[in-house]
Each structure stands twice: as structure tokens, then as C-alpha cells.
Amino acid sequence: MTRRRKIVGVVAAGVLIAPVPAGIAGADESCEFRAAAGDPAAVVDGRTRAGAVQVRCGDRWLTLRQGTAGVADEPEAGDLFGASVAVADVDRNGAADLVIGAPGEDEGAGAVHVVFGPGNDGQPAPIVLRQGAGGVPDRSEAGDGYGSAVAAMRGTVLVGAPGEDLGDGEAKVDAGAVHVVSISGGQVGGVTELNQDKQDFDGTVESGDRFGASLAAGDFDKPTAVIGAPGEDVADKKDAGMVHIVEDPVVAIEETGLGQDSAGVSGASEPGDRFGASVAAAWVPALPVRVAAGAPGEDLGDAADAGMVTVLGYDGRQATEVLAVHQGTAGVPGASEDGDGFGTSVAAGVIESASAPGPEVSVAIGSPGEDLGDLADSGRVHGVQVGSDPRVDGVVSQQTDGFGDVPRAKARFGAALAFGPGAASIVAGAPGHEGKGAAHATPWRALFGTAVVADNWFAGDGGVPAGSAFGSSVAADPAG
DSSP: OBOEEEEOOOEEOOOEEOSSSSTTTTTOTTOOOSEEEEETTOOBTTBTTOBEEEEEETTEEEEEOTTSTTOOSOOOTTOOBTSEEEEEOTTSSSSOEEEEEETTHHHHTBEEEEEOOOBTTBOOOOEEEOTTSTTOOSOOOTTOOBTSEEEEETTEEEEEETTOOBSGGGOBTTOOEEEEEEEETTEEEEEEEEOTTTSOOSSOOOTTOOTTSEEEEEESSSEEEEEEETTOOBTTBTTOBEEEEEESOSSEEEEEEEOTTSTTOSSOOOTTOOBTSEEEEEOOTTSOEEEEEEETTOOBTTBTTOBEEEEEEEOSSBEEEEEEEOTTSTTOSSOOOTTOOBTSEEEEEEEOOTTSSSOEEEEEEEETTOOBTTBTTOOEEEEEEESSSOEEEEEEOTTSTTTTSOOOTTOOTTSEEEEOSSTTEEEEEETTGGGTBEEEEEEGGGGGTOOOOOEEEETTSTTOOOOSSBTSEEEEOTTO
């Protein structure tokens, strides 16, 4: 499907500055934001599900929560701080920064925290983004879920509000919106709002679209955003799902929308597929942008919600499928079963290998509902090399040698994924592990059989802070 272009204005914005000292320098000046794991279910000062984010600092951990360590606001029950997290050099000062969603803030209205790392030109004070405050558009309303998804690239933060109501009288409940926030020098320069009611996007604004439920971003030849709308209805197929690729999302919006009914895309739009429930993107100069879209609700044969992932190539004008994978694809380990949720999470990066002629885009795929023997919902992560000769046989789990030898039922390993730290590693969250959570950082080659010892982080063990659902979200710096 070809792109659509529409020029829109940018909303001038001030900023709500957190009333705390700049950044977290006072807490730990040496801490570089290389990897982080969210625990939105964490109890803070007796407040249930207030949430926390654990940041890996060398061989130790720094706990970020509202009201401490340079983070604004006070923790409240149900804030879900850490439900989403992203790492990028947002303020372009040579240091990675953290973007943290708290979609439960203020009865589900939501908020987003930007915590800057100490860089070449200092460390700006943290920022709190809320709808209707500090120049950010819209109204903050219960249930908007602002910050349910976040993404970041140099100079830009993207915030999903999938619970935003749109249309006349806001009759389109949970239609969803995305804010594209421009940041320079630690200050907000402007906010562009994207939604299916405002721009000439593919698809129709409807109740339950949940536009912005998943996000990815990258500064490719142009700044590019990928937006999932997993609740999009396609004809009479409820929650079939759709993905939007948006170039220049701040000013000149060039949009391509795709679903499983688009020409050349495998499968077909069906009720409950939730195509776009997860999205990721990666790019190298020799290749088009590669976009991965998960459809964890895809039924395969008699297996309900077995799941599927589609990898797309985007050349700036149109998107075409380059690979579609599921556990029924030749070479992919395992078999499609009820509730596997293959594609619940996806992450994309660029891997250089001695066996490949050049850099290849690689995609990690979470299947957190996968059973391992008698261990229900233990979870697995699959690896796909998307090159001239695609390879789809990568797989790893908590059962893999070097991962602590502690597979557990309901661990949901792979519920969250990120590439990094560094260019050839991934982090996988297992938020249900023993009811406390875990995360594992491993070299990419482990997915293809190379023996490694992963960094295995189990909440409450070996110096890792106690947790409730540690690893519900993960982020890492692929350059770090």
C-alpha cells in the first residue's frame, strides 16, 4: 500500500519540569543507562502497583521510582510506573536517556517521565509529560492510558495513548492517539498529535482501535515512527489489527498503513488477530527499513492464539512483506499450540556475522505462552535472521544452558524484548518468574546454538532488587 502525505502544524509546547535536582546525578553519577527493566506491579511505600524501574549500572542496580532518585511525582497505588520503557540519546548529548511510562497515573489518565543521563554538556532536569499540562495538547482523562507505549530516538519521544476517545462528543471510545514530542536541550520544543481522525491515515477511526498501543521509532534516512493499532476492525473482522509506518512524524507526515488483507501480506485479517500488538524496526544503509509486526492472536489450524510475525521492507514509498513466520513455518522450532502468543513481543536490530556477507537485520520474537513440557506458559524467544538467505531456526528459553537452569511455569519468558546492550545482544523479560520476575541479557548467537552464559537477573536474588513483575518491560542501548 502506498504512502499518504499530509502537512500538519506543530503544537508549540512548554514543559512541566520535575521539581527535583537535575537528573539522577546525586544518586549515582557513574550510572549509564545501558539496560533497564520495568516492574509496574511493584509495591512502593505500601502502595500497590505504584511501580518501579531497575537500571543496570555496571555490576549493580539503581532503582528509579516516583519521588526518589531524580524522578518527579509521588508514588500512588495503580500508577504502573515502568509499564513501558525506552532507552535512547533523546537530548543528543552523547548519553543514553530513559523514557518511562506510567499509564495508570491519575485513574489511568497516564504520564511519561523522561530522565536524562549525564552527557557531554551536562545533565538536564527530568521532564514529566501529561496531556493538558505544560503545553502538551488534549485533556488528561481517566482511562487515556498515556504512556502505555513509549519509543524514542534522537530529539524525539513518542507516547501512545491507546485509551484516548475521539470523534464528535468523543464517541469513538479507546480509538487512540500518539504524541510525537520534540526535545532539545532538555526542553520540549513542540508536540504533534497523530490519530486516525486528524490525519489522512489509512483505516477508519473506530471505538476500540487502540491506535498507539505499540510503538517503535528510528532516525533512518528520515525520522520514522511505527504505530500499532491492534484493535483496528477490518470490515466486519473485529480487532484484526493494523500497522502504520509514518515518516517525518513531526511536520511532513508520510504514512503507509498495512494489515493482513493488504496486497502481498501473508495470512488474512480475522477477528482477534491483533496484528500490530507488537512492533519493532531496524535499518542499515544497504537495506530498506525493516519493520516487524506481531499478531499474537493469529489462529493456525486448530490452535487458537498461536501467533504469527510479519517482517516488512519499507523503501519510503511502499511496504512489502519480506518474511512471515510462525511455529508452523519450516525450520522454526516448536509447534503452534493454543495460547502460545508467538509475536506478543518483537525486537529488531542489526547483527554482523562472519558467516554473512554484510550486516543483517535480525528479529527476536517472544512467545510467552509457550509450554515447556509440563511447565505451562514458561515461554520462549525465537530468532530470525532477515538477509539474502533468511534463517528462522533460532530459539532460547530459561531451559537453555547458561540461563540459570531455572525454567518455571507461568514465567512468561519473552513477554518483553529489546536489542542491546550493544549491537549483538538482547534482553528478555520473564515477569511471571516465581511471582517476582526475571530478566536475561544474552548474546544474539545464543539463539543459534552457541554456548554462552547469560546475565541472569532474578528479582530478589544475587543483588537484584525484590520485584513483583520485574521484566514486564525491558529496554537497552544498542550502542552501549
